[in-house]
Amino acid sequence: MLIGRVIGTVVATRKDEKLIGSKLMITQPLDLELNPKGDPIIAVDTVGAGIGELVVYTTGTAGRIAARKLDAPIDAAIIGIIDEMDFNKELLEGP
Amino acid sequence: MLIGRVIGTVVATRKDEKLIGSKLMITQPLDLELNPKGDPIIAVDTVGAGIGELVVYTTGTAGRIAARKLDAPIDAAIIGIIDEMDFNKELLEGP
Amino acid sequence: MLIGRVIGTVVATRKDEKLIGSKLMITQPLDLELNPKGDPIIAVDTVGAGIGELVVYTTGTAGRIAARKLDAPIDAAIIGIIDEMDFNKELLEGP
Amino acid sequence: MLIGRVIGTVVATRKDEKLIGSKLMITQPLDLELNPKGDPIIAVDTVGAGIGELVVYTTGTAGRIAARKLDAPIDAAIIGIIDEMDFNKELLEGP
Amino acid sequence: MLIGRVIGTVVATRKDEKLIGSKLMITQPLDLELNPKGDPIIAVDTVGAGIGELVVYTTGTAGRIAARKLDAPIDAAIIGIIDEMDFNKELLEGP
Numbered sequence: 415m416l417i418g419r420v421i422g423t424v425v426a427t428r429k430d431e432k433l434i435g436s437k438l439m440i441t442q443p444l445d446l447e448l449n450p451k452g453d454p455i456i457a458v459d460t461v462g463a464g465i466g467e468l469v470v471y472t473t474g475t476a477g478r479i480a481a482r483k484l485d486a487p488i489d490a491a492i493i494g495i496i497d498e499m500d501f502n503k504e505l506l507e508g509p
Numbered sequence: 510m511l512i513g514r515v516i517g518t519v520v521a522t523r524k525d526e527k528l529i530g531s532k533l534m535i536t537q538p539l540d541l542e543l544n545p546k547g548d549p550i551i552a553v554d555t556v557g558a559g560i561g562e563l564v565v566y567t568t569g570t571a572g573r574i575a576a577r578k579l580d581a582p583i584d585a586a587i588i589g590i591i592d593e594m595d596f597n598k599e600l601l602e603g604p
Numbered sequence: 605m606l607i608g609r610v611i612g613t614v615v616a617t618r619k620d621e622k623l624i625g626s627k628l629m630i631t632q633p634l635d636l637e638l639n640p641k642g643d644p645i646i647a648v649d650t651v652g653a654g655i656g657e658l659v660v661y662t663t664g665t666a667g668r669i670a671a672r673k674l675d676a677p678i679d680a681a682i683i684g685i686i687d688e689m690d691f692n693k694e695l696l697e698g699p
Numbered sequence: 700m701l702i703g704r705v706i707g708t709v710v711a712t713r714k715d716e717k718l719i720g721s722k723l724m725i726t727q728p729l730d731l732e733l734n735p736k737g738d739p740i741i742a743v744d745t746v747g748a749g750i751g752e753l754v755v756y757t758t759g760t761a762g763r764i765a766a767r768k769l770d771a772p773i774d775a776a777i778i779g780i781i782d783e784m785d786f787n788k789e790l791l792e793g794p
Numbered sequence: 795m796l797i798g799r800v801i802g803t804v805v806a807t808r809k810d811e812k813l814i815g816s817k818l819m820i821t822q823p824l825d826l827e828l829n830p831k832g833d834p835i836i837a838v839d840t841v842g843a844g845i846g847e848l849v850v851y852t853t854g855t856a857g858r859i860a861a862r863k864l865d866a867p868i869d870a871a872i873i874g875i876i877d878e879m880d881f882n883k884e885l886l887e888g889p
Contacts, residue, residue, distance in 0.1 A: 415723070415741035415775055417709075422596025424512075426565060428556050429589030430575055438510070438565065438589075440541070440596045445738045446725070450601045453540045456510035456565055460772075461713050466600045470711060470723065470741055472772045474569055474759055480715055480772035487555075487567045487575035487588045490510055493772045494714030494723075501707025501725045505751045506735045517691025519607075521660060523651050524684030525670055533605070533660065533684075535636070535691045545696045548635045551605035551660055561695045569664055582650075582662045582670035582683045585605055612881025614797075616850060618841050619874030620860055628795070628850065628874075630826070630881045640886045643825045646795035646850055656885045664854055677840075677852045677860035677873045680795055700818070700836035700870055702804075730833045731820070745867075746808050755806060755818065755836055757867045759854055765810055765867035778867045779809030779818075786802025786820045790846045791830045 415472045415493065417444045420463050424456055432486035439463065439492060441471055446501065457490040470494040510567045510588065512539045515558050519551055527581035534558065534587060536566055541596065552585040565589040605662045605683065607634050610653050614646055622676035629653065629682060631661055636691065647680040660684040700757045700778065702729050705748050709741055717771035724748065724777060726756055731786065742775040755779040795852045795873065797824050800843050804836055812866035819843065819872060821851055826881065837870040850874040 422440040426433075437459040445451045448468070457471045460480045469492045478484050480491035517535040521528075532554040540546045543563070552566045555575045564587045573579050575586035612630040616623075627649040635641045638658070647661045650670045659682045668674050670681035707725040711718075722744040730736045733753070742756045745765045754777045763769050765776035802820040806813075817839040825831045828848070837851045840860045849872045858864050860871035 415773070417739070417741065419600060421598065421600045422594060424565060424589075424591055425593040425595070426589035427592050429565070430555060432574075433589065440594065442601055443738075451738055453538075453546050454512070454596075456512065460715060465597065470709060470714070472774045474774055476763070476772040476774040478571070478574075479717075479763075479770060485574060487571040487586060488510070489567045489569055489571040491772060493718065494709075494711035496709055497712050498710040499707060499725065500710070501739075502750065503706065505704060505706045506727055514695060516693065516695045517689060519660060519684075519686055520688040520690070521684035522687050524660070525650060527669075528684065535689065537696055548633075548641050549607070549691075551607065560692065573666070573669075580669060582666040582681060583605070584662045584664055584666040609885060611883065611885045612879060614850060614874075614876055615878040615880070616874035617877050619850070620840060622859075623874065630879065632886055643823075643831050644797070644881075646797065655882065668856070668859075675859060677856040677871060678795070679852045679854055679856040700868070702834070702836065728833075736833050745810060755804060755809070757869045759869055761858070761867040761869040764812075764858075764865060776867060779804075779806035779813065781804055782807050783805040784802060784820065785805070786834075787845065788801065790799060790801045791822055 415470045418442055418469055418471050419444055420465055420467050420469055430487050436481060455490050457492050458488050459492045461492055461495055463492045463495055468496040510565045513537055513564055513566050514539055515560055515562050515564055525582050531576060550585050552587050553583050554587045556587055556590055558587045558590055563591040565591060605660045608632055608659055608661050609634055610655055610657050610659060620677050645680050647682050648678050649682045651682055651685055653682045653685055658686040700755045703727055703754055703756050704729055705750055705752050705754055715772050740775050742777050743773050744777045746777055746780055748777045748780055753781040755781060795850045798822055798849055798851050799824055800845055800847050800849055810867050835870050837872050838868050839872045841872055841875055843872045843875055848876040850876060
C-alpha cells in the first residue's frame with residue numbers, strides 16, 4: 415500500500431457502468447515528509463475519504479477487493495484514513 | 510487508474526485473435542497539468558473514446574474486466590472519458 | 605500494452621519445463637519516435653514476430669493468456685505486429 | 700520480493716474492516732548496501748517484524764497470500780526477517 | 795521476464811512457513827550489456843541457479859507458478875539459466 419493525499423475528484427459521465435456509484439478521487443502519492451512524489455493516480459474511495467485527507471491506498475486486484483466490486487475495472491482504491499504515522503528515520507542511517 | 514490523452518491508434522493485422530474487434534489506442538499518460546508524463550501505452554477502448562479525448566485508463570486484470578474479455582491478452586483499457594477534474598494543489602503545500 | 609522492437613533471442617537450456625516450445629524474444633521498449641526507452645525485457649512470442657519487427661507486447665497474467673499457457677511462468681508476451689501507428693503529438697500541446 | 704527496513708507504523712481508525720487485526724508497517728525499500736532507495740511503502744506484517752528490523756517483503760496478490768487474507772485489500776506484506784545477506788558484488792564487474 | 799545475475803542469498807529464519815524449502819536468491823537486474831540496472835530483487839530459485847549465473851526471472855503470479863507453490867507469498871522466481879543471448883542493437887538505430 416502507499417501513502418497519499420486526496421486532492422480532488424474526476425467527473426466522467428461516459429464510463430464503464432460498473433464504476434457507477436464509485437467516487438473517483440485524484441490522489442497524490444506522498445513521501446515520508448508528506449511531500450508530493452510522482453504523479454497523481456485515480457483511486458476509488460471506499461472509506462469516505464474527504465478532500466485533503468491523508469490516506470492509505472492499495473493497487474491492483476486489491477483495489478477491486480476494497481471496493482467489493484470484483485467485476486469492476488478498478489485498479490486502485492483508498493482503504494484507510496491515516497490518523498497518525500509513527501516512524502524513526504534515524505533507523506535508516508548508516509552504522 | 511491513471512489520466513491520459515488518446516493521441517492515436519495502432520494497426521496490427523497479425524495479432525492475437527482475441528484482440529479482434531478491440532480498438533488499440535495510443536494513450537499518453539498525463540500529469541495534473543495535463544502535460545505528457547512518461548511514454549505512451551496501448552490501451553483498449555471500452556467507452557468510445559475519440560482521438561484527443563482526456564480519459565481515465567486502468568491496467569492489469571482490470572483492463573480485461575473493462576473489455577469484458579477475460580480471456581484476451583489485454584493489460585490496459587480506457588474506462589472513462591473525463592468531463593471535469595476538480596482539484597486543489599494547495600492541499601499539497603507544507604504547513 | 606506497450607510498443608517494442610524484437611532485437612534478439614535468449615537461449616536457455618536449463619529452464620522451467622513449461623517454457624519448452626516458447627520462444628523467448630529480447631524486446632526493447634520504445635517511445636513514440638521508436639527510440640529505445642528503458643531496458644529490454646524477455647517476452648514470449650505468440651504471433652510469429654521476427655527479429656527487427658515492431659510489436660505490441662503485454663505483461664502480467666495477460667502474457668500467459670496470450671501464450672495459451674496459464675500454468676507457465678510467463679509474465680510478458682508479444683501479441684501483435686504493428687503495421688502502422690497513427691498519432692498526432694500536437695494533441696499534447698498546451699492551449 | 701524486495702529488501703526493506705521497518706521504520707514505523709501507520710494508525711488508521713477508519714479503514715477497510717478486512718484490515719482489522721493487521722499491522723500496517725512503514726517499510727523503507729533498501730539497496731544492497733542497505734541505503735534507502737525510493738519511497739516507503741505500507742506493508743502488512745505477517746512474521747512479527749519489529750521496528751528497525753531488516754525484512755523481505757512481497758507485493759501484489761502475494762501480499763494477501765502472506766496475510767492469509769485473500770479477501771482483504773492488501774498489496775504488500777512482510778514475509779521474512781533477514782538474518783544474513785551473503786553476496787558478491789564483484790560478480791557484477793565486467794570481464 | 796527480465797535478465798539478471800544471481801549474486802547471493804538471503805537467510806531468514808523467521809519467515810512465512812510456505813517459503814520453507816525455497817532458496818531466496820539475491821538477483822541483480824541487468825541491461826543488455828550485462829551491467830547492473832536498478833536494485834537487486836529477491837527471487838526464488840526454481841532451476842538450480844548457482845551464484846554468478848546469468849538468469850531469466852519472472853515476477854508476480856508467474857513467480858508462484860514457477861515455484862509450483864500457488865499458496866506461497868512469492869512474487870519473483872528464476873525460471874531459466876541463460877546459455878546465450880543473440881541480439882542486434884543496430885536494429886534500434888534510426889533510419
